[in-house]
Amino acid sequence: MAAAAGSGVGYNTHHHQVGNTGTPPMSAGPSGKRGRGRPLTGGANTSAFKAADVAPAAARRKKQKVAEKHIPDKVASLLPESAIYTQLLEFETRVDAALARKKLDIQEAVRSPPPVQRILRMYVFNTFANQNQDPNNSYHHHQQFGNPREPPSWTLRIMGRILESDAREPDGNTTKPNPALPKFSSFFKRITIQLDPSVYPDNHTIVWDAGRGSNHVEGFEIKRQGDKEFLANIKLEMDYTPERFKLSAPLAAILGVEVDTRSRIIAALWQYIKGKKLQNATDPTLINCDPALQRILGDKSVRFASVSSRLNQHLSPPQPIHLEHRMKVSGPMPASNACYDVSVNVPPPLLKEMSAFLTNLEKHRDIDLYDDLITSSIRKINEHLRRRAFFLGFSHSPVDFINGLIASQSRDLKMVVGQVGRNAEKERRSDFYNQPWVEDAVIRYLNRRPAKASEGPGNT
Incomplete structure (x- = not known):
């Protein structure tokens, strides 16, 4: 309104x-x-x-x-x-x-x-096709006798979605992903999958990088030919916004947190300084470090303005998530269906x-x-x-x-x-025109008048 x-x-x-x-x-x-x-x-x-x-x-x-x-x-x-x-x-x-x-x-x-904390549930599993464990009826045997047949293959899938407390199906599985929530790949800046180099000597490392500008997706799928079981290593590097850091052991011991943003780490350190009353009485910008804080900042007395730069050596990128998946080519499908939960921050729903x-x-x-x-x-x-x-x-x-x-x-x-100040009775008398300002007013008036053609220069 x-x-x-x-x-x-x-x-x-x-x-x-x-x-x-x-x-x-x-x-x-x-x-x-x-x-x-x-x-x-x-x-x-x-x-x-x-x-x-x-x-x-x-x-x-x-x-x-x-x-x-x-x-x-x-x-x-x-x-x-x-x-x-x-x-x-x-x-x-x-x-x-x-x-x-x-x-x-x-x-x-x-x-x-x-930020709103939600649970990101990741599913890692694989499927396979055209696998035959009979050595007398293998793929190479069919190829030698001229019988065309699809080669054996497997497909590794890594998927995930944000869990919603009220979005459950009767069997306990989550429903279709909510389009209003971020997609699975938006929570990672890099995903690296390493296959067994003895089984796949060429191109055994697959890397997805968010910096390449690809659209975000609900999951990843890697398909290869093969009929042997092996162990695949998956490394997931989280993309935190704002950026988070892993605290060193001494710093984590006094603050009670292991991973957090820089602003929250400095705020927690300030609360520690206030709680321990480490501010200098005469100069509040000066911090008198106790033994625990001295091991982190390096001096007995430091300026609070320099605390942020001194903390750089105690902050490092958070460790990526390491997963292992046994690639199976026999038995029920999907094979080795594993589930992992990760706490992530999502934008407010509204x-x-x-x-x-x-x-x-x-x-x-x-x-x-x-x-x-x-x-x-x-x-x-x-x-x-x-x-x-x-x-x-x-x-x-x-x-x-x-x-x-x-x-x-x-x-x-x-x-x-514009005649508010005029007095007609005074203007009728001759004394009105004998005042000192009259001569100057007449000269100004004559100079302001446009000259006639006959009065121009050269005319007589």
Whole structure:
């Protein structure tokens, strides 16, 4: 809901009280502005109506822009039902304030979303085809006697998905992956699979690298020809965002964590320093290291600003995940179906919805249309109010009203033509033109006049 223009600002009317002249000025300039009037209960020397606002046109327009959605006080007094509209404006102001606070909270959450820990379940298994364990009926035997047959092969599959607590099938298996959650390969920056070099001397190492720009997938599949069992080694290097580090043994001992981000490690170290009261009493930026902290930072006293650089030697990339899989070519399929659970961080489930909310919050087409309609209606109400005041003032005292209107028109006309400071009576006398400024004014006037063709140079 769009913010109410000039919310909380009442519609103020300014009146200039005229003295005992009996001719109150009315604001009705050349543009046809009419004054507002109200009958007064007084004697003959008092004005028959209250003077209207005689502010200049620009000032009046500026005042109306401030309170363009608020009903004037005079209209509210004449129409008690308008109190409901005023209550709606106040409610709109409260709603706009609540939306503004929520918008700031969502913007902060979208800018730095808090991580949500989930379980990534990985499945490692293999299948095989055209395997025959009978040596008299092998693949080579068929090839020698001209019997065409597909060569024996196996397929290694590495798959995974994020577990959801409420996404279970009756048999305990997870359902199809949720498209809103990241895919399996997005959690790794490199996957290396090493086959037995004695069985596969050529190309026994398969590497998938996320830096190559390939699209993320739900799993990997490696297919090779072969009919022998062997042991395959799988190395998974996690892709942490933000980057995580493995702490050295001394640092992990005092902080109680093994792997974490740099910012959280420094924050935990700061809490350790505060808890042990290791800050120097005279210089708070100086840290007095205890024996455990001295083994990490290397000195008895260090500046806290240098702590981050001193921690570099105690931080290393986290160890990759090592898995072993026995490739089987006989028995039931899938063979050696192993399951591994890894804790990972995923974006908040409502991150896309929050981004869409911020986008839609900026598009208030319907609300803007209604706001424009309300503003137009308020302008019409103000115009009718001015007309009513004009005719009401005229009906109560026509003579005083006309005199005030003429005086106001005269002042407006003088202001338009720039003759506000002129005095016609003084200009009629010769002394007015004997003042010191007259000679300079005449010279300026003559120099400013355009020269005629006959007065140009070379003409006589």
